[in-house]
Amino acid sequence: MTVHAFHIFDRKGKTLFTKRYSSIVKNQPVQDAELLSEQRKLIFGMLFSLRELVGSLTPEGESPALHSVRTGAGTLHCYETISGLRMALYTNNNPNMGSNARNLDTSKTSFQNALKHIYSELWVDCVVRSPLYRPGDIQVDGNGNDVGRFDIRSTNFEKKLDAYLASMPWFR
Amino acid sequence: MGFLHLFIVNKSGGLILHRPLGQSAPRIGTNEWLRIGSTFHSLHAIAAEASPVKLPGNKNSAGADDGIEEIRGGGLILKCLQTRTGVKFVITAEPGTSDLDAVLREIYVLYSDCALV
Numbered sequence: 001m002t003v004h005a006f007h008i009f010d011r012k013g014k015t016l017f018t019k020r021y022s023s024i025v026k027n028q029p030v031q032d033a034e035l036l037s038e039q040r041k042l043i044f045g046m047l048f049s050l051r052e053l054v055g056s057l058t059p060e061g062e063s064p065a066l067h068s069v070r071t072g073a074g075t076l077h078c079y080e081t082i083s084g085l086r087m088a089l090y091t092n093n094n095p096n097m098g099s100n101a102r103n104l105d106t107s108k109t110s111f112q113n114a115l116k117h118i119y120s121e122l123w124v125d126c127v128v129r130s131p132l133y134r135p136g137d138i139q140v141d142g143n144g145n146d147v148g149r150f151d152i153r154s155t156n157f158e159k160k161l162d163a164y165l166a167s168m169p170w171f172r
Numbered sequence: 173m174g175f176l177h178l179f180i181v182n183k184s185g186g187l188i189l190h191r192p193l194g195q196s197a198p199r200i201g202t203n204e205w206l207r208i209g210s211t212f213h214s215l216h217a218i219a220a221e222a223s224p225v226k227l228p229g230n231k232n233s234a235g236a237d238d239g240i241e242e243i244r245g246g247g248l249i250l251k252c253l254q255t256r257t258g259v260k261f262v263i264t265a266e267p268g269t270s271d272l273d274a275v276l277r278e279i280y281v282l283y284s285d286c287a288l289v
Contacts, residue, residue, distance in 0.1 A: 005224045020224065042222040046215060053211055054245040056204065057264050059176060059196045062247025070242040072232035073223045090224050 003165055004074060004090040008123070011084030013044040016138045017152060019161075047078055047086055067112055079115035085123075087115050114168060122164060126157040176248070176264040178279065179205065183258025185213035196266065212262060216240045216252065251276060 008017040018040065047066065055064035069076045070093065077089040089111065127133055132154060152158065175193035177200075182188050187209035192199075200208070216239035220230060232238045236254040243250040249269065253261045253276040261276050261283070 039222060039224075042218060046218050046222055049211060049215055050243065053208060053215065054243065054248055054250070056200065056208060057177065057198070057250065058245060058248045059198050059266070064248075065246035067244045067246065068242075069219055069240060069244075071219050071223060071240055072238040073220065073225050073227045076219070076223070092225070 002092050004092065005088075006090070006161070006165075007040060007043060007088045009040075009044050009047075009086045009088070013041065013048075014139070015040050015044075016085075017157070019158070021165075043076075043088055044086070047080075047088065051080070077111040077115060079112060079119065081119055085119070087119060089115060114164075118161065118164065122157060122160050126155040126160060127152065130155050173268045173270075174266050175269065175275075176266065178261075178263050179209060179212075180283070181209045181213050181260040181262065185210045188259075193263075197264075212240075212252075213260065216254070216260065253277065253280060255280065 003021045005020045006018070007015060010016055015037075050069060051064070051066045054066050058064045065080065066078050068078065072093075074090055074092050077091065079087045091111075138152065174196060176197040177190065177192055179190040180188040187206050190200075190202075190205045190209070217237070219240045220226065220238040227238050230238050232241075232254075234254075234256070236256045237258070239254055240252055242252070244267075247267065248264055249267055249272065250262060250264045251272045252263075253273075255261075261280055263272055263276055263279070265272060
């Protein structure tokens with residue numbers, strides 16, 4: 001299973017972090033900054049509307065939440081915190097989790113656990129708790145470069161994120 | 173392990189059919205259904221557009237336009253079958269319900285046999 005991209009959005013739809021991974025994505029025809037930024041807005045809008053849709057279709061007594069969206073090209077795994085921070089992870093569709101096919105159902109929950117871990121152990125520890133961080137200071141331009149007052153590169157977040165994703169059995 | 177709702181959307185996003193399939197299906201009014209149908213129609217296409225990787229020609233293996241095939245949420249699974257002509261068959265069910273793909277295919281066959289004269 002390959003990870004294609006990873007995005008973090010705040011409540012208002014602003015991109016806080018974005019990274020593209022697999023070579024399939026990097027070899028796609030070069031997209032300029034404007035297009036990538038537009039694509040991210042599209043992703044945020046889609047996540048927002050999908051959550052409303054799922055909310056109206058979910059039976060009483062269940063908490064509405066969006067876990068994953070699958071298309072022919074790939075799967076989008078989402079995790080939303082109570083504060084409205086949304087994380088979106090794009091992977092491909094084949095769960096090559098080894099010989100145990102019964103794990104298919106739990107493989108989806110393992111993405112939720114992974115995203116939850118990325119939020120609570122990596123994002124909160126590296127970014128939010130950084131002494132230089134103030135909410136609202138992060139700004140990412142079209143190419144995914146930080147232009148705000150707070151630079152994510154001053155924290156370990158990206159390195160730890162890469163290490164964590166590489167340790168997952170489904171990352172290649 | 174039960175079905176919740178079935179709805180069918182035509183190629184322009186208009187709702188053809190909606191019906192509850194089980195006891196635990198939330199009651200949703202007709203206006204709300206029309207809204208859900210058209211919202212799903214647009215999101216189906218946007219999901220393929222927003223993905224970092226796209227299929228060649230944007231067509232999936234069945235020859236239909238790529239788009240949302242499955243949505244998993246807390247307490248809900250939604251599956252969609254898009255035909256080559258753009259009609260979408262969408263079924264929602266509680267998590268753990270099996271064979272939703274086969275059910276959708278059967279519904280497609282029944283629809284084309286009975287509803288399309």
